[in-house]
Amino acid sequence: MPHPVSNPDPLNQPAQLDDYNLFLSDLPLQQSVANEAGTGMLTPLNHLGAELGTAGCFALGRKANLHPPQLRRYDAGGRRIDHVEFDPSWHALMQLATASRLHNGAWGDADDSGIARAARFILHAQVEAGTLCPVTMTYGAVPVLQRTLLAAGAPLASWQAALLSGQYDPSDLPASSKAGLLIGMGMTEKQGGSDVRANTTLAVADGQAGPDQAYRLHGHKWFFSVPQSDAHLVLAQASGGLSCFLLPRILPDGSRNAIRLERLKDKLGNRSNASSEVEFDGALAWLVGEEGKGGRTILEMGGHTRFDCALGSAGLMRRALSIAIYHARRRYTFGKPLVAHPIMANVLADLALELEGITALLLRLARWREPAATEPEQALARVLTPAAKYLVCKRGAAFVAEAMEVLGGNGYIEESDLPRLYREMPVNAIWEGSGNIMALDLLRALEKEPAVPAALQAFFAPLASSHSLLRPAWAELRTLIAHPQEAQMREVAERLVYLAAAAVLLESCDSTVADAWCRGRLQTRFSQFGANIWHADTLLSRALPDF
Structure with missing residues (x-):
């Protein structure tokens, strides 16, 4: 008699989704x-x-x-x-x-x-x-530096070519001798966190005042992102107040700057990347912009990085959804594929719907953030950037957890990639301002930027008059933003994102998808994915081709 195989090929176990076109499948x-x-x-x-x-x-x-x-x-x-x-x-x-x-x-x-x-x-x-x-x-830092230290005749003009190249150069050389450059950030300190006004790091002018004026930094940073970067934008207290400085890692003469790495952070996720704690012992730096306006400088950079946090979360969600749908089409339970069970189809379709709305809104927001955008579009981008960062990054963790459940125990093991995606999600919600900071930024825009309320009215009112499901949602949001209150800003951010996504879908997408979004995100809201869904078959067919 043949001996039984000790480790037979597993039955009813789909292969890993590892070789497919990420764009054509989306x-x-x-x-x-x-x-x-x-x-x-x-x-x-x-x-x-x-x-x-x-x-x-x-x-x-x-x-x-x-x-x-x-x-x-x-x-x-x-x-x-x-x-x-x-x-x-x-x-x-x-x-x-x-x-x-x-x-x-x-x-x-x-x-x-x-x-x-x-x-x-x-x-x-x-x-x-x-x-x-x-x-x-780096992307957020480039436009700030181009106006200041990289301009013609400025102290670091020789960095321009390398910073704008498409090359990666990890060598320990002065920036002026490298083929490509990367810029990091160092904002928060032990005692302050998001309250950067509490920073204690000191910047002391070094030598004679003039266009090449340098400073010496003394202090610390509790989170110093990507310490291997060629330079960092950091905040420090100068004589004129909180200011922004560019701090090179390697000095022009090839020596190391007085930046002491105390340790690398042991993080929940984002483990491939380095984050550190540092001490500055007279580190050489150059002023970016004007003394006392460091917060404003960093906010400009933060607008770009916050938007990227939302984009990164959308990418992680996309990979999780692809894995879940691919598995559900090939895994059989109770005599049929997982996806053929209505309750599972609803979960997957609701995840697909979430990503439909997020993707449409983020790509529209990318257009509104471009220099050629009109003033009303830029005003919409001003409020939707922190709102999207708030909601998309928060929804991401629950999204990946639901995708993990589709695979069951197989989704909980590292080989599935889903645990890594899950661990990556919180950093996007925390970094560059946690949820409350984003909500407060939205409040600041509503209260202090006159173009914002007018832009919201001009965008939403015509659509609301034509679409019955948008009408009550816009009326409720309009009431909230007429007299914005700090305690309500999380609700405002959520309503704003869902309504803006609905508007974009109605303008530019399949009417079936837009109807599903308006019903599932404006008319009816449930705390969990899959509780109620419209047009599940359409959403699933759009989400991932059956390759």
């Missing part, structure tokens, strides 16, 4: 790009989706998280080096990200657009999210 993203920018961007995004969706790229993402960075504080002779060492997989992923110009976009390539970059950001997030931290900070 009809909502394709349509949103085409709606906002035409079809000219579809071909390059198709090529990128094919490149990023290979098994090799997904393997790089897993390896980078399995082997997180290590801090080497001293060399063999006892000299302080403060070197952050990464696995080669990290460097390979960073090369992909910078080649996509996620770190400089249209700042480095005038033919690029914010819409195309937003789509690329969503695609890259599906492979590995930690690498997005250095590129988003």
